[in-house]
Amino acid sequence: MTEEKQDVGAELAHIEHAVTDASQQLSLKDIGSERVPGARGRDSSESPSLRKAKTGFADSEVRQAVGFGFASATGGYALIAPLLGAINAEIGPDPNVVWVGLVYLLTQTVIFSIVGRLSDMFGRRWFFITGSVLGLIGSILGATARTIPQLIGAEVFIGSAAAFQISFFWVIAELVPMKWRFIANSGAYAFTIPTNALAPKVAQAFQTQTSVRWRGCFYFCIAINVVSVACWYFFYHPPTFKMLHRRRAARDLLLHFDWLGLCLFTGSVLVFVMGLSWGGSVYPWKSGHVIGTIVAGAVMFVVFILWEVYLPLKDSEPFLPIHLFANLQxxxxxxxxxxxxxxxxxxxxxxxxxxxxxxxxxxxxxxxxxxxxxxxxxxxxxxxxxxxxxxxxxxxxxxxxxxxxxxxxxxxxxxxxxxxxxxxxxxxxxxxxxxxxxxxxxxxxxxxxxxxxxxxxxxxxxxxxxxxxxxxxxxxxxxxxxxxxxxxxxxxxxxxxxxxxxxxxxxxxxxxxxxxxxxxxxxxxxxxxxxxxxxxxxxxxxxxxxxxxxxxxxxxxxxxxxxxxxxxxxVDKSKDDFVAGHIHKHKEERALEEERG
Missing domain, CATH: 1.20.1250.20 (MFS general substrate transporter like domains)
Known part of the structure; x- marks a missing residue:
């Protein structure tokens, strides 16, 4: 009897192990049953279009879209930060010049999560095209600014664009095998050498050796953004909404999305970060402006967490899956x-x-x-x-x-x-x-x-x-x-x-x-x-x-x-060759959207 129980226990353990393996494979290979087969992750050896990613990079044109966008995001502020004193003397002086840096950080802090979550749901292509367009608009506004408030307005666009453009690390991550994600990021960082690592020297060269002076920094960013927009538009074709959702309409997803959670999260982060940014620069730390915004932001964030945990609308799509906060790694x-x-x-x-x-x-x-x-x-x-x-x-x-x-x-x-x-x-x-x-x-x-x-x-x-x-x-x-x-x-x-x-x-x-x-x-x-x-x-x-x-x-x-x-x-070695996403040719889009399986 004892031996029989042991045999049954061993068999159950074997079955459990098999089920676990199968579920792990499903979580990798069938990323969400809503996706069409061509939009699911797979081993890089399973598709000719993915084999070239074994070099560690996506298509070169997409790499350029990512790299030039990232360069613009860093250069939009890093190039002008060393020159803010000279800029303020020329088109100011204005005590609000401190807001040039504040709005750059504020806008990207708030928009990062919105870009990531909504592009997961609705597809990435137009989000990243929009990001570089915003960077282009901000660079044009910066190059033509005649007052400090106008320069602040330009940095609002540049900071907003940066939230899209600095998201390069997960855009690249889903287009290359997992084992190459680190080295693929290194390639993107290399694009920022003139706009980040050497930004003070480049900025000084524009200021002292050109007739356009500091405006040359924005002209430089205009050129970078033009290339980035073109590359995103012509060469970046990730899964469309129809590929991501075979059984749901966009209207249904919009109606059931957790828009209140989005507003609570955005509002709490914006207000809290604004209070921190104000402290000691715009207002004293003990002022009501600083204390009030920090406290209000903290309270709003607590409300957001409670809302996400006890979301009353059970069929709604949460803004941020709460399990991410419990994932220690x-x-x-x-x-x-x-x-x-x-x-x-x-x-x-x-x-x-x-x-x-x-x-x-x-x-x-x-x-x-x-x-x-x-x-x-x-x-x-x-x-x-x-x-x-x-x-x-x-x-x-x-x-x-x-x-x-x-x-x-x-x-x-x-x-x-x-x-x-x-x-x-x-x-x-x-x-x-x-x-x-x-x-x-x-x-x-x-x-x-x-x-x-x-x-x-x-x-x-x-x-x-x-x-x-x-x-x-x-x-x-x-x-x-x-x-x-x-x-x-x-x-x-x-x-x-x-x-x-x-x-x-x-x-x-x-x-x-x-x-x-x-x-x-x-x-x-x-x-x-x-x-x-x-x-x-x-x-x-x-x-x-x-x-x-x-x-x-x-x-x-x-x-x-x-x-x-x-x-x-x-890094799990068993997942080394897994590629989480894909890009396709524009002419393949219709056929991929109609795939079944």
Whole structure:
């Protein structure tokens, strides 16, 4: 009797194992029963049209659409950010110039998830054509701007376009075999070298060596977007709505979609991020504008989660599947992309300020090179990381990069006045964090319940990534401002008075050192060369102490990354040759839509 029970148990285990294998194969090969056979994922060897993807890339024209779009998304702000002071002096001055950067981050943070979710449902083609068209419109508006409000309006379009164009990582991911996703992303990052890694140098060249000056940055983006729009339109033909939904009409899907969830999510993210962005720049942190928007955004997000969990309309299509938030491997990878992006955006903002204040006697050309060290290290890390993850197991490489990059950036606090040491640590740290971020952004596309959700998951990870950038930027700028408010009064007045400056001239001296007014004897009574030298040295020391604190604070993100990297998922070798999506020729569209099976 016992042996019989054991035989039955073994048979049941065998059946369970077989069913599990079958369900896993179904989740890969039959991505949603709604899709026609030609729109389902498959092994790359099963179709001649997919075999060429074994090289790791989709059609070259689609690669160009993705690459040029991504280049435009980064260049739309990275090219003009180093020149905002000169731009404000020419078409301003306007205190609202801070909104140029704010709206760029705000719009893409909100739109990322909308692009991913809706393109999963309705098809991708027109979403990405629209994205590059928005980038083209924004670049034209930027090139013709005559006031700062007009420039802000241009960045609204450019930031909105960036949400489409920076979604490259999951658009590429579904067109290549899983094993080539990392290296395919590296190819896209290479397109951004002139608009991101070398953006400060390119921007400076336009400003100093052309007659159009800073407007040349937007002319450059216009050209890039024209190419991107053309490539998307003529060569990108992913599954249409009819291929994705054999049994549902567009009207039915629109009526049953969770539009309230979309509004709650969008509103909560927009309001919360706006409050964070305002804090310390537009309004003081203790102001009602900042506190009110942060609290309102947080409450709205709680309501959104409750709505998605207890969705009363059971037959409706949720905006964000709630199971994504419970997927530890996915959330860990998405959070690590946010930490990487936080390093990129924050250090790209803080480091140029550090160079301007601490290192004197440098030419403008050399300063332009130093300004770009963070972006150079980060982008080249993203490129190299994809190759290394393909050659080596990605998770061990991710852990290694995270555990090296964070401590290196923190170590820049050793002596900020030592330019060679500091720029070496920051550049190397940015290189490793770039490798980490580039690998993690690809890893968010793997641990999904179904590859049918790759756009939804990619859009959410894009929102998380941008959200982390805003948080880090707010934290770093606040720490820097608070520390400078203490270190400068503690060091500079005493040094200036000891050198012979009257106490009544100290306020004028401080504004002069900050660059707000002229640092001359007429503006600062009693000023002479000895006082300038003594006060300048004290001012640099005070700033170096403030930047030390900022660099040390960066480990709050780096340390969190060193914990999260252990929870990310590896890559299942059994799925190496699986391709989640496809593109087809326009003339094949009708036949594919009418497929049955």
């Amino acid at each position: 996915y959330i860990s990878a998405a959070a690590l992309t946010a930490i990487g992006a936080a390093t990129y955006f924050s250090f790209s903002l803080i480091w140029p300020q550090c160079v301007n204040v601490l290192y004197v006697g440098l030419s403008d050309s050399y300063k332009g090179t130093l300004f770009g060290l963070v972006t150079m290290g980060f982008v080249f890390g993203q490129i190299v990381g994809g190759f290394l993850a393909t050659l080596w197991a990605p998770k061990p490489g991710l852990i290694l990069c995270t555990c090296i990059g964070g401590p290196l950036l923190m170590s820049a606090a050793a002596n900020p006045l030592n330019m060679s040491l500091t720029m070496g640590l920051i550049t190397t740290g940015a290189l490793f964090i770039g490798m980490q971020e580039g690998n993690c952004i690809a890893m968010t596309t793997f641990p999904l319940r179904s590859q049918e959700e790759i756009g939804t998951a990619g859009g959410l990870s894009g929102t998380i990534r941008s959200f982390g950038s805003v948080i880090a930027e707010a934290i770093y700028t606040t720490i820097l401002a608070n520390r400078l408010a203490r270190t400068i009064p503690a060091l500079v007045p005493a040094a200036a008075e000891n050198a012979g400056l009257p106490a009544t001239s100290i306020p004028a001296l401080l504004t002069g050192l900050a660059g707000t007014t002229n640092l001359t004897a007429a503006a600062v009574p009693g000023l002479n060369a000895n006082i300038i030298d003594a006060a300048g040295a004290a001012y640099r020391l005070a700033n170096s102490q403030a930047y030390q604190t900022v660099f040390l604070a960066s480990f709050a993100f780096g340390g969190l990354g060193m914990v999260l990297c252990w929870f990310t998922g590896g």
